[in-house]
Amino acid sequence: MSLPLVFELAAFIFGLLLGSFLNVCIVRLPFHESIVKPRSRCPRCLHTLSWYDNIPLLSWINLRAHCRHCRASIPWRYPLVEFSVAVWFVIIAHRIVQAAVFISAANVTMPVRIDMGVGGGTYLLATLIMGFLLIGLLVMDWQTSTLPDAFTLSGIVVGIFLIAVQALFLAPDEAAIHLDTAHNLRMSSPGSFIDRGNVFLTGPEHLLLGRVAAVMGAALIPLIIRWIYKLVRGQQGMGLGDAKLMAMIGAFLGFWPAVVAFVLGCFLIFPYAVTLLLRKRANRSSELPFGSFLAAGGLLTALIGPALLDWYRSFL
Numbered sequence: 001m002s003l004p005l006v007f008e009l010a011a012f013i014f015g016l017l018l019g020s021f022l023n024v025c026i027v028r029l030p031f032h033e034s035i036v037k038p039r040s041r042c043p044r045c046l047h048t049l050s051w052y053d054n055i056p057l058l059s060w061i062n063l064r065a066h067c068r069h070c071r072a073s074i075p076w077r078y079p080l081v082e083f084s085v086a087v088w089f090v091i092i093a094h095r096i097v098q099a100a101v102f103i104s105a106a107n108v109t110m111p112v113r114i115d116m117g118v119g120g121g122t123y124l125l126a127t128l129i130m131g132f133l134l135i136g137l138l139v140m141d142w143q144t145s146t147l148p149d150a151f152t153l154s155g156i157v158v159g160i161f162l163i164a165v166q167a168l169f170l171a172p173d174e175a176a177i178h179l180d181t182a183h184n185l186r187m188s189s190p191g192s193f194i195d196r197g198n199v200f201l202t203g204p205e206h207l208l209l210g211r212v213a214a215v216m217g218a219a220l221i222p223l224i225i226r227w228i229y230k231l232v233r234g235q236q237g238m239g240l241g242d243a244k245l246m247a248m249i250g251a252f253l254g255f256w257p258a259v260v261a262f263v264l265g266c267f268l269i270f271p272y273a274v275t276l277l278l279r280k281r282a283n284r285s286s287e288l289p290f291g292s293f294l295a296a297g298g299l300l301t302a303l304i305g306p307a308l309l310d311w312y313r314s315f316l
């Protein structure tokens with residue numbers, strides 16, 4: 001077996017294990033229960049699961065989707081969440097392999113060194129963690145109409161932290177913003193050793209301030225819709241959870257990808273809402289789990305966002 005294949009297989013197994021943990025979060029977080037204690041158990045007969053009944057995917061198949069003790073059925077959501085996280089991990093692992101191969105092709109003297117720059121590395125790590133959180137939020141909003149802060153707010157902190165790491169390792173003058181030299185505005189930042197042109201923002205300032213602005217800008221979109229909705233119809237439209245979810249996507253990916261995720265979420269929820277209305281399963285004031293669709297939009301953006309933007313630009 002080739003090395004990249006071993007790496008991707010390891011990512012799959014690691015993803016399955018984390019998917020199993022995500023299932024625990026999905027069941028407990030919306031009800032503010034501890035995700036550490038007690039150990040996994042059947043929600044009906046409260047039997048603590050043995051290790052052999054707690055193996056991702058395999059136990060569900062082996063038990064034929066029923067509890068060993070009380071025969072209560074185990075929803076297919078469990079293996080699906082495990083499988084989804086595993087697939088997400090394989091996709092990111094594959095991108096790491098691609099980057100490593102690309103680097104080794106460019107750098108013949110160090111063919112086995114996996115190094116794609118801190119920027120590429122933190123971006124892939126951000127995508128990896130964001131995918132895990134989004135899959136969880138998608139299911140939680142769908143099932144319980146909640147987007148727990150434990151996921152959204154933590155996600156914002158992790159996203160900003162990863163950008164800070166990237167900022168620490170910037171090369172001198174990398175990502176700095178220079179003002180037009182024709183301008184006579186003199187502005188230099190503390191700690192800046194750059195001497196040429198008028199540095200408006202150093203690279204680290206640009207990255208960090210830009211990302212903080214992205215978080216606030218992304219959160220504003222659902223908030224503004226919420227305020228307009230309240231003015232027009234006198235009731236709550238989008239929840240605050242949606243704003244925090246948008247802020248989280250902004251923290252991991254930046255402002256414009258968050259906008260793309262939002263637009264995709266709207267496109268995805270539209271056919272769902274129309275179907276519900278036509279089947280008379282919902283009326284105009286029904287609450288829909290927009291957070292689930294927004295999470296799906298975020299996952300799609302991380303996967304095909306750049307390709308999608310290129311496709312859109314081809315019409316301009």
Ligand SMILES: [Zn+2]
Nearest residue numbers: 042045067070
């Ligand atoms: Zn049971």
